[in-house]
Amino acid sequence: ARAPTSQTPTEQTLTTGPFPASRKVYTPGTRYPDVRVPHREIDLTPTVEMIGGLARHTPNPSVRVYDTGGPYTDPDAPLDLHAGLPHARPWLHNHPDLHTLPGATSAYTRAQNARADLADLRYPGAHTIRRARAGRTITQLQAARAGVITPEMEFVAIREALRQAEAFELRHQHPGNALGFQMPREITPEVVRAEIARGRAVLPANINHPELEPMIIGRAFRVKVNANIGNSAVKASVADEVEKLVWATRWGADTVMDLSTGKHIHQTREWIVRNSAVPIGTVPIYQALEKVGGVPEALTWDVYRDTLIEQAEQGVDYFTVHAGVRLAHLPLTVRRRTGIVSRGGSILARWCLAHHQENFLYTHFREICEIMAAFDVTFSLGDGLRPGSIEDANDAAQFAELDTLGELTKIAQELGVQTMIEGPGHVPLHLLQENVDRQLQVCGEAPFYTLGPLVTDVAPAYDHITSAVGAAVIGWMGVSMLCYVTPKEHLGLPDKNDVRDGVIAYRLAAHAADLAKGVPGAQARDNAISKARFEFRWEDQFNLALDPERARAFHDATLPAEAAKTA
């Protein structure tokens, strides 16, 4: 055992422990007994009524909620960051279609591992690298098409279904309006399989990420939220990044994208993946660019290819790939108000223009698919030409790229790779529907994953709110995952408070979308908190809130007396 350095994370740097009045409960699978699905159960106090001078106590059933916090919110779970999280997917260990590699095959990984000066930064635990055996199909998409319900599928079915206590009194729910989409009445493993098989849902779960608690992204399910983390040249510490991951998932992030661009990206990522119970997404071109000294023109397919393998072997669950930024689209951006604002998009545009060649991610797309299929890494096809302002919303450049993404979606799915599509950005309210309609049509209903969108540009410092408006509405319209925006968007780097503000704003937006599209059981939490509010059960109201701490603090700022919270 080695002593941690100041760079490596310790349990003490993390925010852990349960939410107030909350217990972690695990539901086992029925098909797969080693499936063990976490939920959070919020216990409530009884309703007290005075009847004829006597107090009558009526118990209130506990409320079960979806839980993204992982083992960090379970006081009984062992926590050792240097050993990584316990494996929630133990079935990967003896999977007949996987073989264990003797070590990393990425040239970059091998070179990094050989450097003695990085010993202190390196993740010290074991990580077995697996890959599909030759000729075997191992992705969730391939399994679903073959009619196989995987353990991951049973896991997410139980996770989404959120069975409330028997005879749960708060079952009343407004019929939803999913705007033409037929929501399932009940979430079963077969529903999950069918949605994945149709390409309408993805279950991002790299075979090298056994720590993952599987989750699903698709229109038939609860709307998900992604939070971005990542160090940069300005700020960098492994401990900070792992805490950001834990912090974001504590407040409700369903996936986390690691957008690091600073030093030691490889080592930081290993710490993150080994300690993450949620899918990790990356944008591999960022790291590829670091490897060629930050000069876009110097990028090559070989460097990029090795980066894909490096990250796939670490266990990254989904890759943003800007393969839709085609040379022919670039003239369409010239007259824009805000040009190309996607970082990946600008890198590739610069490469295309410098070489006057087609984007190498487009020309090598099938090879990319083959690598990703071997690890079951999911595509998040990047929208490198997304609008950067209200003015540029829904323009020719954006939709030309979307058409290409539709073409690529077909290829990826044919090759067995799960695929979702990234979307804008900046769109006024009345142009949101066109985005969803076009994406559904062009990409065959593959899950849509949008960044907000912001519905106006005039409120920097409040862009978590402007974008939560767009996110809630577009989630209702059919978007499956919402990438959060923090109050610091357009202005600076988010701190912990900003991450919390951003995640909660998006959780409430996603929940509003769930209520509107009619996710079964979504309204139970609203009903329970409203009942608590009406009965002045303040503690229950706090405990049922998305952010119990802040709700309590705001209340206590005005009326601090304990008496004002019970009675």
Added chain:
Amino acid sequence: ARAPTSQTPTEQTLTTGPFPASRKVYTPGTRYPDVRVPHREIDLTPTVEMIGGLARHTPNPSVRVYDTGGPYTDPDAPLDLHAGLPHARPWLHNHPDLHTLPGATSAYTRAQNARADLADLRYPGAHTIRRARAGRTITQLQAARAGVITPEMEFVAIREALRQAEAFELRHQHPGNALGFQMPREITPEVVRAEIARGRAVLPANINHPELEPMIIGRAFRVKVNANIGNSAVKASVADEVEKLVWATRWGADTVMDLSTGKHIHQTREWIVRNSAVPIGTVPIYQALEKVGGVPEALTWDVYRDTLIEQAEQGVDYFTVHAGVRLAHLPLTVRRRTGIVSRGGSILARWCLAHHQENFLYTHFREICEIMAAFDVTFSLGDGLRPGSIEDANDAAQFAELDTLGELTKIAQELGVQTMIEGPGHVPLHLLQENVDRQLQVCGEAPFYTLGPLVTDVAPAYDHITSAVGAAVIGWMGVSMLCYVTPKEHLGLPDKNDVRDGVIAYRLAAHAADLAKGVPGAQARDNAISKARFEFRWEDQFNLALDPERARAFHDATLPAEAAKTA
């Protein structure tokens, strides 16, 4: 001249002065030369491009924005709280259809004025009380129907039109989609008159509020925002309340409702109205209840009637009147999750049930109209049975009351009283449209004024965000004014930061609605800020933001160097 006490406001307690890089500009009327319409003009820096090693400077035109700040943001305006604001409506002084009363006619006002112990609290300036001459029709609605364009109508036409500099380069705007409503291409005094005459817009402007800068509320115009202020038993100081008014309008509140329930309501209100450039709304039943010792059963028509006159003579511009809470509706609320959550609604429900009589506001409705018509006080017909939870949204109680409000709208308009209708509250996204459709139909398109609505109940401490989502969408659908919600909603009393957070969240929601419905010129500010952002003109980006201070502070928290803001 008397020395101010600690209770009375001083200029030093107020937040005044212009926004950065902003000038107040006044546009005179062409029909009425004493009309003088304020706007804020934001000056921008030039665009600097390096061309062949030389810097080319291209000026950027200033951006004109709607300005709710009143004289408080004009460094050249005289400011003396003890004398009240300068009169923006000087034409009232010699209005042929008004006569000047020798003093207040309200019995309560006269009794308060006679009390020596209140001398220190009393507003010391002059206030001339006017009333319509017998037989004369003086409301904006009556004028509009008679084909008369009043000075107030010309004022708001100029105010809304926001003419940008000639050949303004940022004119590009997405065609709006007002969801079946025909937005005017240009705002003219005749458009204003016609909308008021149809009852589709209100111009709340009590003849006893000459300090008012007129504004208009209606679907054909920019979506407006109301902020609530008001002291309570817990906190009370006249100085605090006036500062809240100034603070809320500084950030963008178009109207302010004074919901005071504590001591010295009468005196506080006088200070507020005399120093307010925005319409002031109240809920007279709150004060009537104070007068009868807080016992709802003790309320009488006489006490209420005198309260209406008291407040109308002071210059309150609109009254919330819960005349739709009918005895017959009350059984419909029994099985609700959250009963009756409107304070006015519960007071009247209690009165109805105690006396087993019809609501006296309903039975005396015509007399209420006659009083309001004599001062041109506008109705805000209250929704006392609005839902208090997602579960209760769009239920029988809510819509039964709405039907009654439709019936009352017709009566009020026939009697010449401008009328808008209050709406919920708590409504999931997919049930918003039904609220708007029913209200438009039942109330003949009278302006709809909603409280949010919150689109989920699960996020106390973030309800400014959950409700901004509902507000933006329902604003797009046709709601004319949005009552703000602060982060402390359901938890405690808002402080200044909460008011700012709430107002900005609603300003951005209202602006998002304006973009969507296609208010002419609404996109200019988005275009200008996006251009500044793309060109790294940080100072311009801050100055164009709804909250320049916070945008700057957030930026400086990460990159404090001055260099990082120009470059």
